[in-house]
């Protein structure tokens with residue numbers, strides 16, 4: 211079974227998705243601002259609940275709600291999947307990454323997703339794809355320090371348009387530096403959010 215562990219950070223945590231998250235997932239993914247560069251979720255609430263039940267049976271597939279530790283509110287989603295284990299931990303894909311606007315959860319979500327992959331699953335590499343026109347996420351990954359591997363082999367069909375993708379990745383030996391940098395960012399964000407309340 212692929213249901214993962216809960217991983218707490220500084221202000222946010224990752225906790226495995228459950229069927230009752232279906233309405234939050236549909237709402238967040240189908241928000242027009244978020245849906246532009248994500249494969250659309252067209253089904254009903256019941257379809258989404260069924261998808262989550264099926265996801266729980268998948269091997270090497272981990273799907274999380276990002277929760278605000280202070281308020282308990284769900285603010286985002288992230289996933290690790292298609293784990294291809296080998297004698298050295300294998301590689302895993304990171305995606306299903308979306309956070310609510312103004313949540314400031316993106317840096318810590320990236321940090322916790324990579325921590326889960328490198329420290330819990332002990333993979334040797336994490337990789338992912340972003341649609342070429344998704345400048346926001348591409349700028350975000352670059353600023354966090356992911357390696358830009360150029361055009362990926364994966365394409366995405368959204369509406370009637372087929373989009374090319376860029377591949378981003380992080381190797382195990384790059385994780386400590388990435389972790390240190392994003393931990394500093396997560397601390398700064400935690401202070402900013404703390405001051406606002």
Ligand SMILES: CC(C)(COP(=O)(O)OP(=O)(O)OC[C@H]1O[C@@H](n2cnc3c(N)ncnc32)[C@H](O)[C@@H]1OP(=O)(O)O)[C@@H](O)C(=O)NCCC(=O)NCCS
Pocket residue numbers: 243244245247248305306307308309310311312314315316317339340341344346347349350394395398399402
């Ligand atoms: C991709 C996505 C998760 C990125 O999240 P984001 O919030 O847009 O990321 P940002 O680069 O704006 O960074 C998050 C915030 O942290 C802030 N931040 C970053 N480093 C900081 C630091 N050191 N100190 C303080 N704040 C910092 C940024 O200023 C930003 O705040 P703002 O939103 O008020 O400008 C989000 O845009 C999203 O969900 N998009 C839709 C779905 C999608 O395209 N997913 C990707 C599929 S591959």
